[in-house]
Amino acid sequence: MDHVQTIRMPLTTLLVLAVASPAAAHVAYRNLDAAPTLVTTTFSGSPIADPCAGKTSGCQSSNAFTRYGWLNGTSSTLGDSHFLTVNAEFWKFHLAVTSTVTISFTQVQAGLDPAFSVYRGLLPTAAHDDIPFDPLNPTSGGCSIASPTDAHSPPYVYLNHDGYRDTLNYTTTGGLVGCLPANPYRGQFDAFASWSMANANSPPGNWSRITYIASVSATAFTGNNGGTHVNGTHSTTVGTGETLTLVGLAAGDYTIAAGGEACSGTAGSCTSPRLYGTVTYTHTP
Amino acid sequence: MKRTYVTLTAALASWGIMAPRQAEAHVCNILLSNPPITSVCGDPDNPDETASYTPQVRPDGTVFIEDPAFTGYGWSGGTNAVLGDSHELDGGNFFVFELKRLSGVIIGFANDSAANATPLDTAFSLYAGWLPNEAHDDTAFDPLNPVDDVTFLPVASPTDTAPFPHHRYTVLDRWRDTLHYTQTGGLDANGDPIHPFVGQFNALNDWSMATPDAVPGQPADGNWATIHYLAHRNSLGAGGTERLIALLPAGKYTIAAGGANCDDFAPASSCQLGPFYSGVVSLKVY
Numbered sequence: 001m002d003h004v005q006t007i008r009m010p011l012t013t014l015l016v017l018a019v020a021s022p023a024a025a026h027v028a029y030r031n032l033d034a035a036p037t038l039v040t041t042t043f044s045g046s047p048i049a050d051p052c053a054g055k056t057s058g059c060q061s062s063n064a065f066t067r068y069g070w071l072n073g074t075s076s077t078l079g080d081s082h083f084l085t086v087n088a089e090f091w092k093f094h095l096a097v098t099s100t101v102t103i104s105f106t107q108v109q110a111g112l113d114p115a116f117s118v119y120r121g122l123l124p125t126a127a128h129d130d131i132p133f134d135p136l137n138p139t140s141g142g143c144s145i146a147s148p149t150d151a152h153s154p155p156y157v158y159l160n161h162d163g164y165r166d167t168l169n170y171t172t173t174g175g176l177v178g179c180l181p182a183n184p185y186r187g188q189f190d191a192f193a194s195w196s197m198a199n200a201n202s203p204p205g206n207w208s209r210i211t212y213i214a215s216v217s218a219t220a221f222t223g224n225n226g227g228t229h230v231n232g233t234h235s236t237t238v239g240t241g242e243t244l245t246l247v248g249l250a251a252g253d254y255t256i257a258a259g260g261e262a263c264s265g266t267a268g269s270c271t272s273p274r275l276y277g278t279v280t281y282t283h284t285p
Numbered sequence: 286m287k288r289t290y291v292t293l294t295a296a297l298a299s300w301g302i303m304a305p306r307q308a309e310a311h312v313c314n315i316l317l318s319n320p321p322i323t324s325v326c327g328d329p330d331n332p333d334e335t336a337s338y339t340p341q342v343r344p345d346g347t348v349f350i351e352d353p354a355f356t357g358y359g360w361s362g363g364t365n366a367v368l369g370d371s372h373e374l375d376g377g378n379f380f381v382f383e384l385k386r387l388s389g390v391i392i393g394f395a396n397d398s399a400a401n402a403t404p405l406d407t408a409f410s411l412y413a414g415w416l417p418n419e420a421h422d423d424t425a426f427d428p429l430n431p432v433d434d435v436t437f438l439p440v441a442s443p444t445d446t447a448p449f450p451h452h453r454y455t456v457l458d459r460w461r462d463t464l465h466y467t468q469t470g471g472l473d474a475n476g477d478p479i480h481p482f483v484g485q486f487n488a489l490n491d492w493s494m495a496t497p498d499a500v501p502g503q504p505a506d507g508n509w510a511t512i513h514y515l516a517h518r519n520s521l522g523a524g525g526t527e528r529l530i531a532l533l534p535a536g537k538y539t540i541a542a543g544g545a546n547c548d549d550f551a552p553a554s555s556c557q558l559g560p561f562y563s564g565v566v567s568l569k570v571y
Contacts, residue, residue, distance in 0.1 A: 026311055026377065026421075028497070043425045044434050045443065045501030063425055064497070082372075086423045087497045088311075109434060126326075126336070131376065132353050137558045140402060144558070180555055200313075200336050200354060200376050268477030269437040272430040274423075 026128035027081065027197065030060035032093040032256075032281045039063050042109060043274035051108060051278045061108070061278040062089050067270055070115045070259030073191030074219050076160050076173045080187030081129050081197060084259035091256035091279045092122060099283040101249050105258045106241035108276040113234055113262035114241040115217035116279070117191045119210035119255040127197035129187045133207055134198040136185050138167055143179035149196055149207065150188075161193035163212070163225040189257060191215055192223030210255050216242040219261050236262055241277070249283075256281075311372065311421035312494065314381045314539070315340070317348045317568040326418055338378075349567035351397060352378060358556050359543030360408035360519065363488030366456040366469045370484030371422050371494065374543035380566045381415050383537045389571040390533055394518070394542045395526040400563035404524030407564055408545040410488045411529060412512035415537045419496045422484045426499035426509050430481040431463055438476045439464055443501065444493055444509070445485075459491040459514075486541065490514045512539050519545045542566050 030037070036052035039061045052059035064085040072079030082088045095101070105114040130136035134149040150165035152158065158166040165188075166172060170181040188195050192215060198207035212227040221229035232242045258279050263270035313326035315338045323339040340350040354376040362369025371377065384390075394407040423429035427444040445461035447454065454462040461482060462468050469480040485492050491513045499508035515538075518527040523546060542564065547556030 026372075041425065041501050042434055043428065043501075044431060044440070045425065046434060086429075087421075111437070128372070128376070132561045135559060135561065139555065139559045142403075142555055180558060184558055200378070267475065268430065268432065268439065268481055269475070272432040272439070272477075272481065273434075273437045274425070274428070 026088050026126045026199070027123050028087055028089050029092045029122070029125060030062070030089050030279070032058055032060055032091055032279065036060050039276070042276050048108065048276055051106070058282055059278060059280045060091060061276065062087065063274065063276045064089065065112055065258070065260055065275045065277045067111060067113070067260040067262040067273055067275065068264050070117070070191055070217070070257065071219060071261040071264055072186060073117070073189040073257070073259075074217070074222065074261075075186070077183050077186045078165075078195070079189040079191065081189040083187075084189065084257055086274055088128065090123065091258060092253060093256075093281055093283070094253050095249060095251045095283060097251050097285060099249055099285060100245065100247045101281060101283045102243065102245040103256060103279070103281045104241060104243040105277060105279050107236070107238060108278055110238045111236045111262055111273060112260045112275045112277055113218070113236050114258065114277055115191075115215070115219065115232060115261040116242060116244070116256055116258040117215040118213045118244070118246065119194070119257070120213055120252055121208060121210040122253045122255055123197050123208055123210060124199045124206045127199040127206070129189070129197060131198040131200065134188070134196055136188060137181060139180070144168055144170065144176065144181060149198075159224040161190055161223040161225055163190075163194040191217070191257065192221060192227075192229065193225035213249075213254070214244060214246060216244045217261050234261070311377045311419050312416050313338070313378050314415055314418050315350060315378055317350065317380055317382045317566070319346055319348045319570070321348065345569070347391075347567050347569040349565050350380070351563060351565045353400065353561060353563040354378070355405060355542070355544050355562045355564045356559070357405065357544040357546030357562060358548060360410070360488055360541070361543075361545040361548040362483065363410070363486040363541070363543075364457070365483070365548070367480050367483045368461075368492070369486040369488065371486040373484075374486065374541055377421070379416065380540040380542060380568075381538065382568055382570075384533055384535050384570065387532065387534050390531055391569040392529045392531070392540060393526055393565075393567040394540075395565040395567070396524050397563035397565055398524065402560065405544050405562035405564050406519070406523040406546040407521075407525065407527045407542070408488075408517070408519030409527060409529075409540050409542040409566070410517040411515045411531070412491070412539045412541065413515055413536055414510055414512040415539055416494050416510050416512055417496050417508050420494040420508075420510070421496075422486070422494060424495040424497055424499065425501050426495035426505060427485070427493055429485060430478065439466065439472070439478060444495070457487060457489050459487070487514070488517060488541065540566060
């Protein structure tokens with residue numbers, strides 16, 4: 001059974017940040033305002049009926065979700081944006097006017113345990129983690145240095161999921177060993193806060209930060225960057241997932257980062273499966 | 286300077302090369318041509334959101350392009366049993382050229398000393414064929430570490446399993462044993478690979494990738510290709526300019542260029558933590 005929650009958005013907290021233009025490689029948006037691109041096999045090649053069949057819009061599926069991709073984004077070392085789905089898919093929609101939006105993410109194959117986050121703004125198409133303009137764990141002379149895009153101006157005390165990344169002292173991930181991080185960032189995807197990526201064409205128009213709005217998951221919320229979190233439920237059963245209703249969402253572009261929160265660790269049963277899931281959205285008006 | 290030509294004609298004779306086609310995400314084939322032609326990569330569904338690369342030409346006709354996104358470990362990753370992530374070479378950029386006739390070529394990959402605080406240990410591999418634009422490791426058609434949909438236990442790769450019985454898999458084989466992982470350390474007590482493949486980039490042998498548009502069980506239709514290893518260079522150490530001089534038949538070729546400064550993949554190793562390096566890939570055709 002879906003876990004359904006409604007959030008009334010505090011409009012004063014919604015900020016418009018950078019929006020992208022030209023691009024090069026990697027992030028691939030699935031457009032929920034467009035007709036669905038039907039996905040007719042599982043990742044392993046077995047035929048599967050796409051739940052989006054027959055719909056005119058508001059529904060896009062993928063067969064490439066990982067079981068851990070979204071969960072990694074809740075850790076202090078964040079997640080690799082490639083591993084929400086291994087095709088680096090994100091979902092997007094555009095609102096012409098302030099609207100009430102309902103988003104659902106449902107597993108069509110067992111084992112995924114869906115969860116998702118919603119952000120205002122778009123990443124540059126084909127952006128990816130760790131670009132010279134927006135590096136993941138930057139160094140100079142063999143030692144860590146501050147991120148040119150994600151550092152907060154001092155003085156500042158970094159917190160987990162605060163919308164910034166301390167790549168100078170790694171205070172939120174375990175500090176330094178010598179002058180290098182004990183636990184470097186794994187990626188730039190933050191499930192509970194705003195985050196940024198660039199593409200190979202940067203700078204500067206091909207970099208953007210998307211602003212955290214809301215999330216729904218069974219994983220406990222540890223964010224420190226505003227927004228609203230809804231407690232979901234763990235389930236790996238086919239047909240289950242999470243649903244979120246956002247009331248008073250301002251006009252603009254939005255990004256959905258959807259993935260699994262089923263497991264973590266290095267076991268193949270966690271890292272290797274690529275599973276089928278479907279994201280849907282409706283809006284009023 | 287003594288020039289040693291590597292004649293690769295015979296090795297190429299029997300290979301069919303698949304033509305690339307624009308698809309959805311990741312590999313960007315940057316064409317080295319004289320006169321220069323701009324290569325455009327990106328999402329065809331978003332034509333305004335593309336990247337373009339235009340090489341330059343020196344007075345002697347050498348075509349070259351500088352890129353700032355090489356890692357110090359991207360190429361060396363492809364020399365390991367678990368292979369390398371193709372993203373880590375140069376952010377997914379590969380350098381390609383096409384010969385209309387049998388030609389002598391000099392391929393170079395130089396450290397950009399003006400841009401790099403520490404020198405890049407340049408390395409590259411040359412392959413016959415092109416990968417499809419926007420291909421990447423781990424697609425449904427050509428999965429990295431495939432598993433059964435229900436048990437999540439390893440299964441044979443649909444593309445990289447040896448096509449003949451009793452093949453004895455070896456490290457850096459052209460084929461990948463994703464059923465028993467004999468090349469990377471085998472399976473643990475739960476049946477999971479002890480060391481799954483990191484990527485599909487093989488610096489020393491043939492390898493393949495697909496785009497997300499290639500549908501399992503259907504013809505790849507240009508969205509999957511194998512490129513065929515011809516030679517590699519990495520002998521001069523950091524700061525050197527690696528060169529390959531070869532006589533090549535007409536056809537399409539790919540250069541996979543990256544760093545070999547280090548090969549330590551421990552999570553906090555300085556190898557993995559950067560910096561990015563700038564390098565210059567060049568091609569002279571005679």
